[in-house]
Amino acid sequence: MKQLVILASGSGSNAENIVKYFEHDKTVQISHILTNNPKAGVIERANRLGIPCKVFTKKEFKEENTILNFLINNKIDLIILAGFLWLVPVKLVRSFHHKIINIHPALLPKYGGKGMYGNHIHQVIVENKEEESGITIHYVNEKYDDGDIILQKKCSVLPSDSANDVARKVHQLEYKYFPKVIEELLKH
Ligand code: GAR
Numbered sequence: 001m002k003q004l005v006i007l008a009s010g011s012g013s014n015a016e017n018i019v020k021y022f023e024h025d026k027t028v029q030i031s032h033i034l035t036n037n038p039k040a041g042v043i044e045r046a047n048r049l050g051i052p053c054k055v056f057t058k059k060e061f062k063e064e065n066t067i068l069n070f071l072i073n074n075k076i077d078l079i080i081l082a083g084f085l086w087l088v089p090v091k092l093v094r095s096f097h098h099k100i101i102n103i104h105p106a107l108l109p110k111y112g113g114k115g116m117y118g119n120h121i122h123q124v125i126v127e128n129k130e131e132e133s134g135i136t137i138h139y140v141n142e143k144y145d146d147g148d149i150i151l152q153k154k155c156s157v158l159p160s161d162s163a164n165d166v167a168r169k170v171h172q173l174e175y176k177y178f179p180k181v182i183e184e185l186l187k188h
Pocket residue numbers: 008010011012013014015082083084085103104105116117118171174
């Protein structure tokens with residue numbers, strides 16, 4: 001049985017979508033959902049879905065190796081960042097080489113880096129009159145949004161689209177492709 005952990009900082013709609021996708025898969029278990037944000041909506045989702053959920057502090061994540069040790073002790077096969085906003089410490093990246101993946105709501109390398117997340121990106125996309133946006137699923141390295149790209153999918157951005165319209169299109173791509181990419185990676 002492959003063990004997965006999801007890290008999320010916010011609402012957690014991707015986390016929920018992934019949990020539901022693997023609900024009846026006997027080869028995959030979502031071991032835990034972990035969050036740095038005690039107010040994150042993902043906590044309520046985890047409770048409702050019956051997935052153990054832990055909140056951790058910056059010190060536990062960056063200095064004390066609490067999360068690193070937790071992931072090692074639980075023999076986690078794949079770590080999924082689904083709307084997780086902190087930079088992953090180098091030690092964790094090195095210990096789980098090519099076993100941490102992130103989803104980014106834009107077409108990297110455009111609109112990536114520190115501070116580029118969630119609705120803020122969609123707002124900038126609209127302001128810049130971009131004609132397309134999309135999603136990037138990539139491996140995580142020690143920099144923000146910089147690791148090897150696994151998959152990108154595009155959507156159109158119309159002149160009449162608001163940031164919310166772009167968010168909706170991007171979320172649709174995320175819900176469709178993120179679980180499938182995870183499933184594929186688990187086969188190797
Ligand atoms: C998603 O759109 C994800 O791509 C984005 O945050 C959103 C979380 O939504 N991630 C980033 O911006 C990372 N830089 P959710 O909490 O509803 O899954």
